[in-house]
Amino acid sequence: MLFWVIAAVLTLVASLAVLLPLAAKPKSKIAGSGHDLEVYRDQLSELDRDLARGLIQPAEAEQARAEVARRIIRLGGEEKLDSPTSRPASTKLRLISAAAVLAVPLISWGTYARLGSPDLPSQPLSERLAKNPGESSVDELVARAEAHLSANPTDGQGWDVLAPVYLRMQRFGDAANAYRNAIRLLEPSSDRQSGLGEALVNADGGKISADAKLAFEASLKLDPSNPKASFFVAMGLAQDGRKDEAVATWQKMRAGLPQGSPWLDAVDQALARAEAPQAPAANGPSKEEMEAAASMSSEDRASMIAGMVARLDEKLKLNPKDAEGWMQLIRSYLVVGDAEKARDALNRAVSVFGPDSEQAKKFVAFASSNGLEVAE
Structure with a gap:
């Protein structure tokens, strides 16, 4: 019951905070404009007295009189705009706004009463923990x-x-x-x-x-x-x-x-x-191949190394479960400076063994330790 009282009070306060400014009548400017008109008339009289005493030139008096006349004309236009016949649109807008403000809590409460569970008792944690253990989650x-x-x-x-x-x-x-x-x-x-x-x-x-x-x-x-x-x-x-x-x-x-x-x-x-029988591992270059590479020119050596890495890659396609072969392939690509292919080899190795497998974690750690930037 306390919840409903608090909810009703908060709803009333929020509604009044919006409705009161909308319901207030706009301040009339008629009384103020009458006072301004008297001031302008006194200014015209003062101009005539100064002109008669010779304190100002006729041309200056005429300019001042014209300025006061413009102010009087402008004051008359404001009085027309502030007349009751000019305010029906403003009154209609306030009524629409007030109706909208009242509709929000009424619709909200009605929807909750129909779709919600207003009669459901509260379930504080202390009470839930104190109930029968057999009825607890x-x-x-x-x-x-x-x-x-x-x-x-x-x-x-x-x-x-x-x-x-x-x-x-x-x-x-x-x-x-x-x-x-x-x-x-x-x-x-x-x-x-x-x-x-x-x-x-x-x-x-x-x-x-x-x-x-x-x-x-x-x-x-x-x-x-x-x-x-x-x-x-x-x-x-x-x-x-x-x-x-x-x-x-x-x-x-x-x-x-x-x-x-x-x-x-x-x-x-x-x-x-x-x-389970293990498939033959994807071996790297033999001792003879390494000795032959040492006597080659840098271009030929690079070509030979690229060929050996390509063969290792092909062997791993036939025997993808060779964990040592995958690590050797990743290292080989890093040695020849091809980080993109090393990263591709790492992704393929992880895919073969499963992203959540222990071997996949070893692949990632191995690649990182050899200088390959691995996304987390």
Whole structure:
């Protein structure tokens, strides 16, 4: 009810602020013009007296009399314009403006009453957080937990409950902070350590950082059969180029997984990628080609290098999954001073592996480190 009272008062004040100037009558100039006419008559009388006393010349008196006469004529024209018969258009315009001003709040209120929800009760955050948790949304529950932890930052159990929720909401930085608080306030556990590692990996775009690796290793010390920690440790080995160790870790992990485990599919896919046969790499110039290039003239050498770069480009079209070949092609174009082709090669490489892939990030970092300007 208070809302409607405030809205009505504000609407009334806004309407009056516009209506009062429109309703005011224009000030009449008739009384003022009568006084001006008396002044002009006195000026004419004064001219006659000065002329009679010889204070001014007849020609000067005539000029002054003509000027006063012009002022009197102009004053008479203003009185005609200010007469009631000359103001119907102005009155009509004020009436139209007043109607328009009144129509705005009336139409607005009528539209809201028909299409809006004037009877819907207010829902302040404090009341929403105080209602039955079973009737609350996830965001409301998280807000309630955050308010509780803000007032009770040493509640380790609260951080322990909130951390995996943050992880599912993809708030990875908050999840890592919550896991650290839970580990600090409670005792370290395998699940908390592996959760911390997973949050760090996701926050870093899939890269197994040193902190994430330490968290997974700590998790496995507490529980060697933790599937999440085992999986990410193997992924870290694969990212470091230790593919055989990664495959062995995944195979050992798979052998110990129970039937129906959600990690079976993830392990099978990782093994399929790791054990897939690699196409021949797109090699650069051979030692013989480099020795031959050293004995050539600068023009012939440039032509030979351009031919080798072109062949490398063609090989990559046949084998686009050769990550090392793409980096070699980008470097080769930069060496010969063709930044545009280097940028084109970078874009093609990113397109092949996917803009959000870890390999694409490596391509961009490699190109930047070799002096290629890369758009963010």
